Amino acid sequence: MTSLFENDYRALVIGASGAIGRAFTSALQQDPRCVHVEQVSRAQGGGFDLLDESSIATQAHACAAAGPYHFIVDATGGLTIDGVGPEKSLAALKPDLLAKAFELNAIGPVMVLRYFAPMLAAGPGIYAKLSARVGSIADNHKGGWYGYRASKAALNMLLQTAAIELQRKNAQLRVVALQPGTVRSELSNPFSAGVSKLLEPAESVAGMLVALEHLQPRQGAHFIDYQGKEIPW
Numbered sequence: 001m002t003s004l005f006e007n008d009y010r011a012l013v014i015g016a017s018g019a020i021g022r023a024f025t026s027a028l029q030q031d032p033r034c035v036h037v038e039q040v041s042r043a044q045g046g047g048f049d050l051l052d053e054s055s056i057a058t059q060a061h062a063c064a065a066a067g068p069y070h071f072i073v074d075a076t077g078g079l080t081i082d083g084v085g086p087e088k089s090l091a092a093l094k095p096d097l098l099a100k101a102f103e104l105n106a107i108g109p110v111m112v113l114r115y116f117a118p119m120l121a122a123g124p125g126i127y128a129k130l131s132a133r134v135g136s137i138a139d140n141h142k143g144g145w146y147g148y149r150a151s152k153a154a155l156n157m158l159l160q161t162a163a164i165e166l167q168r169k170n171a172q173l174r175v176v177a178l179q180p181g182t183v184r185s186e187l188s189n190p191f192s193a194g195v196s197k198l199l200e201p202a203e204s205v206a207g208m209l210v211a212l213e214h215l216q217p218r219q220g221a222h223f224i225d226y227q228g229k230e231i232p233w
Contacts, residue, residue: 003033004071004213005124010036012063012119014112015075017043019185020130023201024073027209038066050076050108060115068121073128073178074112078104079148086145093146101147106154113162124172126212131155131177133225138232156223156233163221172217179225180204199226 011028015021016039028037040059042048049055079086081100087093109129120127134145135152156177163175181199199207204226211228223231 003031004126004209005033008033008035009070010034010038010067010121011071011073012038012040012067012069012116013073013075014040014116015077015130017041018075019201020180020183020205021073021075023205024075027202027205028071034071036066038063038069050112051103053111056108056111057115060119063116064119067119069119070121070124071126071128072116072120073126073130074109075130076104076109076112077130077132081147086148088144090146098147098150101151102154105148105151106158109155110158110162113158117162117166120166120170120173122170124217125170126174126176126215127166128176128178128208128212129155129159130180131159131223133179133231135177136223136231136233156221160221160233164219167217167219174212174215174217175221176212176215177221177223177231178208178211179223179231180208181226 011034013021013025016025021041025037025039028034040048040063046059046062047055048059081097084097117127132152133139134149135156137153140149159175159177166173166175181204183199183201183204185201207226211224211226214228215222223233225231
């Protein structure tokens with residue numbers, strides 16, 4: 001069993017009702033050094049809505065009493081938008097679905113970061129957000145998936161920018177864009193045919209926790225996969 005920190009710590013899982021969020025919660029609850037795991041999700045009640053800034057602010061206020069947190073992970077996001085999967089061609093692009101992809105995968109998450117970052121503890125800490133390898137501009141060799149790729153690329157830039165700001169006050173904070181691999185979940189099921197390595201949520205999370213444990217602070221954000229390998233921006 002890995003532990004993210006040498007000392008006791010408090011954790012917060014946002015998007016805790018999803019496959020990966022549940023796996024993060026379970027793993028953290030099994031870590032004897034993790035003295036508390038706070039959970040946020042639509043299923044938990046409280047009116048949390050990634051597309052509603054006021055609900056994010058309200059949920060952050062409700063979670064403040066259980067902080068400060070040494071580890072916050074945001075496991076939210078969306079691949080299928082209003083029942084429509086990723087676009088494979090320019091002809092398939094629709095402005096409203098593109099906008100919704102950015103709302104779910106970039107705007108909502110950075111508003112979560114805005115309201116929850118003040119709850120990060122001083123000293124060694126981690127703010128992790130699930131991203132995707134397809135959000136890498138340098139790694140895009142196949143094309144397609146316009147909205148998902150672009151929204152994740154935007155997310156990565158937002159994380160990098162926020163990391164620079166937050167680290168001015170806390171140089172020991174690690175801000176991380178995480179690529180969890182292709183995980184067996186409702187999100188990935190329609191697109192998992194032919195995937196050579198389909199991970200169980202617990203397997204993906206175990207890998208990400210080990211990677212985070214060994215990640216050293218540096219200026220700006222990290223972009224890594226579940227095996228700890230760096231991904232080009």
